[in-house]
Amino acid sequence: MSQFTRRDFLKLSAAGAIASAIPKSIEAFAAGAAGPISVWLTAGKDRHVKQPALSWSKSAGVASGAIAINPAEEYQEILGFGGAFTDSACYTLNRLDAGVRKKLFRQLFHPTEMALSTGRVCMGSSDYATRAYSYDEGYDPDPELTRFSIAHDREYILPILREARAVNPDLWLLASPWSPPAWMKFNNSMLGGSMRRKWLDAYARYFEKFLAAYADERVRINSVTPQNEVDTDQDGRMPACAWPQEYEIEFVRDHLGPRLAKSSTPADIWILDHNYNLWGRVLSSLEADEMLKFVKGVAWHGYVGNAAAMTRVKKTVPKVDMFWTEGGPDFDTPGYETEWAKWGQSFTTILRNWSRSIIAWNLALDEKGKPNIGPFNCAGMTTVNSATRAITYSGQLLAMQHFSRHIRRGAKIIQSTGDLEGIHHVIARNPDRSYTAVLTNTLTQKRSVKLQLGASAATVELPPASMSTLSWS
Numbered sequence: 001m002s003q004f005t006r007r008d009f010l011k012l013s014a015a016g017a018i019a020s021a022i023p024k025s026i027e028a029f030a031a032g033a034a035g036p037i038s039v040w041l042t043a044g045k046d047r048h049v050k051q052p053a054l055s056w057s058k059s060a061g062v063a064s065g066a067i068a069i070n071p072a073e074e075y076q077e078i079l080g081f082g083g084a085f086t087d088s089a090c091y092t093l094n095r096l097d098a099g100v101r102k103k104l105f106r107q108l109f110h111p112t113e114m115a116l117s118t119g120r121v122c123m124g125s126s127d128y129a130t131r132a133y134s135y136d137e138g139y140d141p142d143p144e145l146t147r148f149s150i151a152h153d154r155e156y157i158l159p160i161l162r163e164a165r166a167v168n169p170d171l172w173l174l175a176s177p178w179s180p181p182a183w184m185k186f187n188n189s190m191l192g193g194s195m196r197r198k199w200l201d202a203y204a205r206y207f208e209k210f211l212a213a214y215a216d217e218r219v220r221i222n223s224v225t226p227q228n229e230v231d232t233d234q235d236g237r238m239p240a241c242a243w244p245q246e247y248e249i250e251f252v253r254d255h256l257g258p259r260l261a262k263s264s265t266p267a268d269i270w271i272l273d274h275n276y277n278l279w280g281r282v283l284s285s286l287e288a289d290e291m292l293k294f295v296k297g298v299a300w301h302g303y304v305g306n307a308a309a310m311t312r313v314k315k316t317v318p319k320v321d322m323f324w325t326e327g328g329p330d331f332d333t334p335g336y337e338t339e340w341a342k343w344g345q346s347f348t349t350i351l352r353n354w355s356r357s358i359i360a361w362n363l364a365l366d367e368k369g370k371p372n373i374g375p376f377n378c379a380g381m382t383t384v385n386s387a388t389r390a391i392t393y394s395g396q397l398l399a400m401q402h403f404s405r406h407i408r409r410g411a412k413i414i415q416s417t418g419d420l421e422g423i424h425h426v427i428a429r430n431p432d433r434s435y436t437a438v439l440t441n442t443l444t445q446k447r448s449v450k451l452q453l454g455a456s457a458a459t460v461e462l463p464p465a466s467m468s469t470l471s472w473s
Contacts, residue, residue: 035473037458040402042340043466047393048401054470059457066418066450066457067425069437073415076314076321078428079356080117080172081404083363083381083397084326085161087122087129088371092364092384094156096391101163104382104391108363109168114401117170117409120325120359121161121221123177123210125190126228127238127374128362132190134181135210141183143202150213161219170409174299174325174359175210176225176273178239185241192236195247204255211265223268224260225299225325226251230274231281238374245281249288257294270297270323276305279313286317299325300355302346307353314354322354328361329379329396331369336379336394343399344440344467348424351403351413358403360396399440402469406436423449423462437470 037054062068083089093101107113124134136147150158165171179190180203187193195203207224214221230243243251252269260266272282282298285291297320300310310322327346329336347358365372365380372378381397384390410431418425422443428436441447441462451458451470462468 034456037460037470037472039460039471040405040469041463041466042398042402042468043463047398048405048469051468054458054460056453056456056458056472058455059452062452063450063457065420066452067420067423067437067439068417069427069435069451069453070415070417071429071435071453074412074429075415076354076356076413078351078407078409078411078413079323080170080409081358081400081407082116082118082120082171083328083360084120084122084128085157085164085173086120086126086362087157088365089128089363089380090157090160091130091371092366092380093160096384096389100389100391105164105167108382109164109171111168111170113405114397115168115404115408116400117168117404118172118174118357118359119161119164119363121157121173121175122228123175123207123224124179124181125239125373126178127234127240127376128365128372128378129239130371130373132239132373134179134190135213136181136183136206138181139183139188141199142181143199145202145205145209148206148209148213150210150217153214154217158214158217158219162217165219172222172357173220174223174225174270174323175214175221175267176228176299176325177241178228179241180206187236189236190239192233192238192240192242194233194242194244197247197250200247200251201255204251204259207256208259208263208265211260211263211267215265220265221267223270223296224256225270225273226256228273228326229301230272231278232274234375245285249285249291252294253288253290261294268296269294270299270325271295273299273301273325275301275303276307276309279305279309282313283316286313286320292317292319295320297321297323297356299323301325302327302350307349307355310350310353310355321356323357323359324350324355325357325359326361328381329394331377331379336396337392339395340399340402340467341440341442341465343396344402344438345424345442347399347403348426348438348440351426351428358400360400399467402438402467406430406438406469406471408432411436420447420449423447432473434471434473439468439470441466441468
């Protein structure tokens, strides 16, 4: 990526060409910043608590150990932040009193609150469901999809989605299947196994019928992935399906892509929906003839590998966008309610590697991580006590709000440099030209950090194990 340095600016200035040669953002960078800096802190007992404002001061140069901000170098445009509306999450949220849920949804989704603006929907059951089900139940082949029905989703999934979108009409929904209907698979089961090639066209029509059925229920789906976690069948312990790479390519290029392109309810296609370590598979798939005609993005999970895989793919295939679509806390990690610094570091790394979204796992579960028909011990972004209905937030959600409340859809991630031990930083410029800096201190001691923006600098104190969001215009 190219960089615009202060030396470059001075050369243009000497030539008298600044006004015509550089955009307003670079002029502001050269001149420095003005005005107060609003600060919100999560640390200790504080949860996104507003702090006294900071001020910019003049600075002769970039100090050693400072975080240098360069608005002239911008990266990906942000789609948004959110979580998964699994069957279990919707079941759990539906059990709340309507008034309590209304208050919670305002906190989670309203643009003036946490402003969650992306979500993930399961096409049929995942491991987080009350039971295993598809939209075409039965063991006998049904290539005409005469049994197709989304009746299961009408009880509480669709109502919850409508309620969430009523609070935030800009909620972007991704839909992912954990398994095709059992009759499309070699093992005739929703649990594990692999896809039969002869049903690829029928499966594309299954997607089309799902999108149309949801649209009829006033829930538009914006994007889809062909399969959640294409490279595993989870040993047959849960709804899952292994997809050979050539099947995914053929399905997208020859069936799903052309069908959705002509559909009255189209949706973007994101491939993979699995871990970072499969970046080689992604590049190989995108090299296949005609794939780029239909693929808008790559969906990534953070369980295995490194987020740098997203940068590797983005640099190789700039046309395709990166999206982070799954990851969450679990009950095997002590103190999951307070691990915001861990997630602050993780989310920062994701955004610094070209991802346009951060969509975490279950929006809500009970205190035991239920309902759950699979083998994994996940916790929800929110926990709803099954007896008292008391609601608590996970450290993951507390971390996410430092991004989602302040980085708006359409914001651009901009360059920030400075390798500081234990300090993780990401900067965004919003569509209204305001700036947001999210700083995470993963150390057990406090740190004093200087931000440098052109000819201006500001110092912020970061408590141990903390997250701070700074905002200025």
